[in-house]
Amino acid sequence: MSAPVRVDDVRYAIDGIPLLHGVSLTAPAGRLTGVLGPNGAGKSTLLRLIAGLTRPAAGRVLLGDHDLHRLPRKVRARRVAYLEQQSTTEQPLLVRQVVELGRIPHLGRWQPPGPADRAAVLDALVAVGMIEYAERRWSTLSGGEQQRVQLARALAQQPEVLILDEPTNHLDLAAQLTIMAQVAAAGRTGIAAVHDLNLAASYCDRVVLLSGGSVVAAGTPAEVLTPDVIEEVYGVRPRTLADPESGRPVLIFDRIPAATAAGSGVQVP
Numbered sequence: 001m002s003a004p005v006r007v008d009d010v011r012y013a014i015d016g017i018p019l020l021h022g023v024s025l026t027a028p029a030g031r032l033t034g035v036l037g038p039n040g041a042g043k044s045t046l047l048r049l050i051a052g053l054t055r056p057a058a059g060r061v062l063l064g065d066h067d068l069h070r071l072p073r074k075v076r077a078r079r080v081a082y083l084e085q086q087s088t089t090e091q092p093l094l095v096r097q098v099v100e101l102g103r104i105p106h107l108g109r110w111q112p113p114g115p116a117d118r119a120a121v122l123d124a125l126v127a128v129g130m131i132e133y134a135e136r137r138w139s140t141l142s143g144g145e146q147q148r149v150q151l152a153r154a155l156a157q158q159p160e161v162l163i164l165d166e167p168t169n170h171l172d173l174a175a176q177l178t179i180m181a182q183v184a185a186a187g188r189t190g191i192a193a194v195h196d197l198n199l200a201a202s203y204c205d206r207v208v209l210l211s212g213g214s215v216v217a218a219g220t221p222a223e224v225l226t227p228d229v230i231e232e233v234y235g236v237r238p239r240t241l242a243d244p245e246s247g248r249p250v251l252i253f254d255r256i257p258a259a260t261a262a263g264s265g266v267q268v269p
């Protein structure tokens with residue numbers, strides 16, 4: 001089961017500094033929506049708000065027909081899973097126990113996990129390719145392995161909405177493709193911050209491009225990821241091709257001449 005998410009003219013500020021300036025977007029049910037934009041564009045700020053971790057100063061986030069911020073906490077926790085950019089866990093937990101944390105919203109107070117919970121945990125570990133690590137200490141895993149386990153935790157939660165802040169961070173190429181494929185095929189409403197525009201173009205049904213806390217463009221990858229829009233937002237102009245198999249856009253970035261890069265303050269090896 002999944003529900004659409006609608007963000008309606010949301011504003012957000014910290015210490016009087018406005019970070020989101022009237023952001024609106026729709027994430028269709030059961031589809032993957034990519035949130036794109038340069039560093040500091042407001043992606044994480046927006047995702048935390050959609051996950052219900054922070055409240056908008058104005059505007060609303062709707063989950064189906066319900067104002068997400070008015071849902072009881074436990075109901076929201078069952079319906080929405082959030083994978084933050086750098087998930088950590090303080091306790092010396094086993095991998096299996098970290099994934100079991102995803103079942104907490106489904107359990108009553110003091111209720112131990114039952115067969116359905118254990119099955120959800122195992123399925124999630126298989127989905128991210130980490131089943132063989134189930135009895136390892138989470139803290140001994142590599143960064144990419146930890147990231148996969150945190151994704152398994154979100155999947156084990158079996159939410160309607162899966163909110164992922166850079167889910168492919170730290171992952172090797174095959175793992176990036178696998179994770180994006182799993183998220184896209186999960187049948188849940190996925191909203192993911194993604195830096196790699198080509199990864200977003202090939203896996204996202206829709207993309208929303210943020211810049212400076214505002215939406216610059218939204219639509220299918222082909223509608224949004226045009227050379228003009230990319231140049232306007234990122235300051236670099238790609239060439240685009242259409243993938244002959246999928247028709248989706250493929251972006252090619254030419255090398256920036258060393259003299260230009262040196263002038264921009266970016267270190268060139």
Ligand SMILES: Nc1ncnc2c1ncn2[C@@H]1O[C@H](COP(=O)(O)OP(=O)(O)OP(=O)(O)O)[C@@H](O)[C@H]1O
Pocket residue numbers: 014015017019037038039040041042043044045046
């Ligand atoms: N607590 C805070 N106080 C002041 N400014 C903040 C605070 N938290 C975030 N910001 C600012 O809000 C802006 C948006 O930050 P955010 O983390 O949402 O960007 P992002 O698009 O996720 O960036 P990145 O791609 O680098 O992860 C940034 O300019 C950031 O410096």
